[in-house]
Amino acid sequence: MEFENEYQQQIPQSRYECLLFDVDDTLYPLSSGLSAECTKNIKEYMVKKLDIEESKVLEMCVQLYKDYGTTMAGLRAIGYDFDDDDYHSFVHGRLPYEYLKPDPVLKSLLNSLPFRKVIFSNANKAHVAEVLGRLGLGDCFDDVICFESLNHKTQTVNASKSDNEPVGLLPKSPIVCKPSENAFQQAFKMASINPHKTLFFDDSIRNIQTAKLTGLTTVWVGSSQRKNGVDYALESIHNIREAVPELWESVNKSKDVQCSQKIAIETPVEA
Template identity: 65%
Template sequence: MPYINPHLHSLVMYLRIVVLIYPSHSHCQFVQSLLGLSFRSGVKFRFLLVLKIKMEYENKYQHVPAAKYECLLFDVDDTLYPLSSGLSKACTKNIEEFMIQKLGIEGNKVTEINRVLYKNYGTSMAGLRAVGYNFDHDDYHSFVHGRLPYENLKPDPVMRSLLLSLPIRKVIFSNGDKVHVAKVLRKLGLEDCFERVISFETLNPTNGSSTSDGEDSLKLRGLSSEILDATNCPCQSALPETPIICKPFENAFEQAFNIANINPQKTLFFDDSVRNIQTGKQIGLHTVLVGTSQRTNGADYALESIHNIREALPELWEADNKKSEGVRYSGEVAIQTSVMA
């Protein structure tokens, strides 16, 4: 059997692999002619030809710019479905009833207190806990979300098709509780469109009933005028701190990034809250304000409806991640997640 140089044999095998990977007619012709050379031909000549092919493909494929986005981060309430559904209005009503029936707050003050707590803390629950009210978080969510008109939400095949066609990771980031988020996604027909869900329980694993309150908070409990005075204070640093981790506070975003392994510089964040969008922008996210076509400070894009995503951001479908196209998830992801809750 004639001697075959092992180095030359490796080069020939490389060329055959090239034909398999890049089976265009011109490439096949070239490689076949090269493989037809006698083993007695100069090894140096063949090596230079192989090197030329290798450099050609490295130049062609290694200089493709990296995709701008690696992850899409979505809020749920009033983002994946419109405000006109009526869930937000019903949720506000339920919160005020909880404040009256469960916390004993005066009925004639409850609307204004709820407004200023939500404005300052991102969720009414976070504000109530900040000013000294202690209650079971599950009881609160059951009371506030358990009576929502979920029947107003209908399957959204347009949104489902858009999400499934996006060749990028998709993650939910909501202040809502896991039961509520699961119901919303199921009603919309989107439960298998996301890699994972970050919910209230993800960031707040300890129930509120076992958490003690600070002295400053205890002084405010049940005193409507003092609550209003404290939360209307123009100095944010004077506000009582809340034990709740939620948007729009930076620690909520930071925890979400760690949990879902998210690089904010490579992530596009969709939310209906201007304040959430502004915080997201401050910590490095690319941002999309949903529910209005008017961009505000902190918003890179503004969409009247989430359905406008393809028209506003066609580059999401041009990402160099086509291998992920059409990915569905089991729908049994660990649902862990704003309405005014």
């Protein structure tokens, strides 16, 4: 028993206990073309469903995404009224998911890491499920935080500003989503995540920078350049092992100590 306790104490404690992943342009590359189709659908929705002049749509999309993290959240903030499910059905439900193919390499990488794995996406649950299914990763994650997790049916917000409102102050959106710090804090509570023991993967530099403020260790996917708030940077999610070798090092050390422990306990000592 003394030997067992001694070796148990020698097993190294991993720096991480959870891996938190964005979905779009993170688990699959931007080059797949799916995001471009999503953007096209958003613009079409704005024209056909919200009667926004086509000449203004592109500029609006860029600005709303910049201000709010998603065009949807921005549209809500400035007073547009629409049904959440209808929006997601139009924007995500018509996507050419056949662009995505099974990714056995990523599946193997994820399965080789004995850490809890959680999805954290601004997209709706149907889209997340479809993407994970197409990539063959449906059984790789322990929990999913998505649009429905953070948002109940939202109400229209009065976007008009009072005469006393400071110039430049953005109207608040009723939609909770990244890169809002509130979205991260809610996700932590829902999935019982300790941010100080969690590695976060996302393609958005704004999401990454907010994540860093919450205590998460960050991995910027889609770029090899380090910026403020970025702990690790990798061009492809397939480069996890090269970019964050400590994940596997801690696993291997733990296995080595456990193996030594087993041998020491089972080997009889002769007087």
